[in-house]
Amino acid sequence: MSIVSSRMICELCGISRSQKERINFWICCFPPRKKDRRRSRYMESENYVFHMAICENDSAIQGGLSSCVTSFSTELGLTVNIQQYTRMPLNPQAFIARCSYMNLIIMSAEFDKKGISLCEELLNQNSTLPVILVSKEKGISELNIPFIGILKIPVIPERFRLLFHRAVGQLLCKKQIRNRRLNLIIDNKRVAFEYQSVISCKKMGEKVEIKCVQGSYLITSTLKMLKEKLPDYFIQINQGTIVNAKAIQSFKQETKTVTMKNKEEHNVTKGNREILKQFL
Structure with missing residues (x-):
């Protein structure tokens, strides 16, 4: 249960200063x-x-x-x-x-x-x-x-x-709830991946390489289109890479790189470091 002071209540409810001085108690808020x-x-x-x-x-x-x-x-x-x-x-x-x-x-x-x-x-x-x-x-x-x-x-x-x-x-x-799966077309077959199993997505020319616990897969897509299908904890750390924040093992401040659970490393550009920090 949250507690809010009389001062906060007075400010929120527009109580005058004279009234405010007479209020010296704490109340339970909602x-x-x-x-x-x-x-x-x-x-x-x-x-x-x-x-x-x-x-x-x-x-x-x-x-x-x-x-x-x-x-x-x-x-x-x-x-x-x-x-x-x-x-x-x-x-x-x-x-x-x-x-x-x-x-x-x-x-x-x-x-x-x-x-x-x-x-x-x-x-x-x-x-x-x-x-x-x-x-x-x-x-x-x-x-x-x-x-x-x-x-x-x-x-x-x-x-x-x-x-x-x-x-x-x-x-x-939103289609960003983790209990859903990432559905992709690979070799003309529909394949479903658990979001938790996806480690990273990397741009490879006109295709995207998806690295999962099960292995690596190459699909025809753009990072932007793929990002729209992924939950909020998938973050873009540079122009060509999206990583699963839950699969990050460590962040090296000296080299500005993240090490994933599969031991691969990726550079983190300056503009994305602040975003990354809230997930670490």
């Missing part, structure tokens, strides 16, 4: 509902981690949002990894690259004075990225941006819960 306690079988079987980022300049509001998310994820039996940002990191490109691989972004319209433009940039990189926009302004709903929804301050808990559940539902609907 306890799990009995009907929602049953863990999703998809999450149970995969031990799935829901990666998300909260980008909010106001630390009190951010803390309240984080507590709500923790409570909502408990309702769904979901393990959640929350990255919190109160200001733009020194490397904006690495920040955008990392966020584009998240399962959910909660972005304040006032974040770093350009929250909306950041959302547009993220959605340009990943058009299916679930984004919840947090705003104090009234006219924000007129924006023509495909958000999961807009969350107004003061926050209405049921509205926030609805948007969070919608984001999780969108994730489950």
Whole structure:
């Protein structure tokens, strides 16, 4: 059960300073509902981690949002990894690259004075990225941006819960759940691979070499097309290689290379190192 301080509640609910001074207690934030306690079988079987980022300049509001998310994820039996940002990191490109691989972004319209433009940039990189926009302004709903929804301050808990559940539902609907298989045509035959057995995919001219536990296979495809069929834990570490993050044995900082479970090594380009770090 998540606990949130009176200060966070006051910030989220728009309570005045005089009222705030009279509130000196801690309350339980949105306890799990009995009907929602049953863990999703998809999450149970995969031990799935829901990666998300909260980008909010106001630390009190951010803390309240984080507590709500923790409570909502408990309702769904979901393990959640929350990255919190109160200001733009020194490397904006690495920040955008990392966020584009998240399962959910909660972005304040006032974040770093350009929250909306950041959302547009993220959605340009990943058009299916679930984004919840947090705003104090009234006219924000007129924006023509495909958000999961807009969350107004003061926050209405049921509205926030609805948007969070919608984001999780969108994730489950993607063809990126690990209990599915990778179906490929090899030598005019349909072959199915368990995602866990795939170690890496490497561009070889006009074809792609797929290395699995069972062996190596050459298919006619592009890395881009193949990446769309793979779960989120398959990451592109350079222009011609996609690896299974769960099959990485080690990362050598000196040579900037990853060693896979089958002992093969791959270079990691600078722009992809930040993305790789969140999986190690």
